[in-house]
Structure formats: structure tokens, C-alpha cells
Amino acid sequence: MIEVRNASLVYDDHGRQVFACHDLTLELKDGEFLGILGPSGSGKSSLLYLMCGLKTPTSGEVAYRGRTLSSMSEDERAELRLRQFGFVFQYPYLLGYLSALENVLVGTPTNGEAKKSGISSPWTNGWATEPAARELLTGLGLGDKLHRMPFELSGGEKQRVCIARALLGGREVVFADEPTANLDHVNGVAVVETLVANRGSGSLVMVTHDPTMLEKADRVVTISDGRLAASL
Numbered sequence: 370m371i372e373v374r375n376a377s378l379v380y381d382d383h384g385r386q387v388f389a390c391h392d393l394t395l396e397l398k399d400g401e402f403l404g405i406l407g408p409s410g411s412g413k414s415s416l417l418y419l420m421c422g423l424k425t426p427t428s429g430e431v432a433y434r435g436r437t438l439s440s441m442s443e444d445e446r447a448e449l450r451l452r453q454f455g456f457v458f459q460y461p462y463l464l465g466y467l468s469a470l471e472n473v474l475v476g477t478p479t480n481g482e483a484k485k486s487g488i489s490s491p492w493t494n495g496w497a498t499e500p501a502a503r504e505l506l507t508g509l510g511l512g513d514k515l516h517r518m519p520f521e522l523s524g525g526e527k528q529r530v531c532i533a534r535a536l537l538g539g540r541e542v543v544f545a546d547e548p549t550a551n552l553d554h555v556n557g558v559a560v561v562e563t564l565v566a567n568r569g570s571g572s573l574v575m576v577t578h579d580p581t582m583l584e585k586a587d588r589v590v591t592i593s594d595g596r597l598a599a600s601l
């Protein structure tokens with residue numbers, strides 16, 4: 370579904386070239402849980418940004434369903450990130466002035482724009498989103514905290530709100546960049562299990578430096594100094 374072909378990503382560090390990704394080739398299949406493992410600074414986030422179109426490779430290419438991301442307009446790529454992809458980051462970014470439920474609904478299309486994503490997921494509710502958001506948060510154990518503000522939630526609870534936001538509507542791919550890094554082991558495992566169990570037929574790409582978080586992965590690739598080292 371997503372093909373990375375001989376992609377390199379070079380940053381300009383005050384005139385010095387830094388190869389964050391070096392000639393990477395990799396494919397993400399429909400429905401697959403792909404783990405990307407590697408130490409700090411190895412290029413994991415950079416690879417994730419290439420796969421989702423947030424960054425454009427310096428050389429090589431990335432294609433989504435046969436279409437090169439760099440050939441799409443900025444609007445088309447934004448549409449893809451908003452509708453087909455979901456994101457979970459290390460820090461649970463929530464708007465401090467909106468409740469848990471409102472944070473999940475932010476950015477989702479209104480009923481007037483209703484559109485099916487084509488992904489089978491319990492949360493694909495024709496984008497008639499509020500009931501689906503409530504159901505999803507309830508399924509994530511936050512049914513009694515829908516109206517809490519972010520400062521009234523623990524770190525793990527905030528991360529579950531972010532997961533609900535990433536899953537709502539049914540996404541083709543959820544990209545998670547170190548979603549467990551700020552959590553203790555038990556909560557970290559719970560977050561991964563939540564992502565795995567609730568992604569429906571969508572794919573999951575998860576970046577981490579902790580191999581114990583990838584025990585449920587279908588495939589794990591290891592990245593080191595911007596190069597793919599092994600496929601487990």
C-alpha cells in the first residue's frame with residue numbers, strides 16, 4: 370500500500386549534510402502491523418515522516434497505492450493525512466481548552482461532508498462522528514471522562530484520547546511515533562494493545578526503541594544510522 374523505494378532524506382545542518390535516511394526500500398501492506406525499531410537518532414521518525422508524506426525524500430520516492438506522494442498537490446497530501454491516515458505522537462498533543470470528546474472530534478468532517486473511508490472498522494460511522502467518538506472513548510475506558518479537560522487526565526489517559534482521535538472514522542494507516550515513551554511499561558503495553566485491537570482493517574506503523582512494545586507486530590524492521598539493518 371505504501372512503497373518506499375531507495376529513499377534518502379538528507380538534512381542540511383548548517384552547511385553539513387546529515388543522512389537521516391539512507392537508500393531505504395520497504396513496503397507496508399494492507400492491514401499489517403509494521404514495527405520500526407532503532408536507537409535514538411537512527412532515523413525512525415524521519416522514515417515515518419517519509420512514509421506519511423510529511424517529508425519529501427531528497428532522492429528516491431514514496432508511493433501510496435501506486436501514486437508517488439511527491440506528485441500529489443500539497444492539498445491532496447493534506448487530505449490524505451486528515452482522512453486516511455491517523456497519527457499518534459510521543460507527546461499526547463491535546464487542545465487544553467477542549468474536553469476529551471471535543472479533542473477527538475477536532476478536525477473531523479461535519480455530517481454535511483459525510484464520507485466513508487472504505488475501511489471496515491467499528492468506528493467508521495459514515496463520519497457522523499460524535500456517537501462514534503463517544504463509543505470509541507468508552508471502548509478505551511474513558512466513558513466516564515468524556516467531558517474532562519486535558520489537565521484533568523493522566524498521561525496514559527491523554528494518550529488514549531489521542532488514539533481515539535487517530536482511529537475515528539476508520540483510517541487506512543495509523544502512524545505512531547514512540548506512543549509509549551512517556552508511559553510506564555504496563556500503560557505502554559495497554560496503549561499498544563489498544564492500537565492493535567482498534568485499528569479495524571487498517572495498517573499500523575509503530576516506531577519505538579523498545580522491542581517489548583513490538584511483540585504483536587507482524588513484521589519488525591530495524592534501523593541503524595539511517596540504514597535498514599534487518600527484517601525480523
Ligand SMILES: Nc1ncnc2c1ncn2[C@@H]1O[C@H](COP(=O)(O)OP(=O)(O)OP(=O)(O)O)[C@@H](O)[C@H]1O
Nearest residue numbers: 380381382387389408409410411412413414415416
Ligand atoms: N531538522 C533537522 N535538521 C538536521 N538534522 C536533523 C533534523 N531532524 C533530524 N535530524 C537528524 O537526523 C537523524 C535522525 O533523526 P530522527 O529524528 O529521524 O531519529 P529518531 O530515530 O527518530 O530518534 P529518537 O528516537 O531520538 O526520536 C539524527 O541524527 C538527527 O539529529
Ligand SMILES: [Mg+2]
Nearest residue numbers: 413414415546
Ligand atoms: Mg524520533
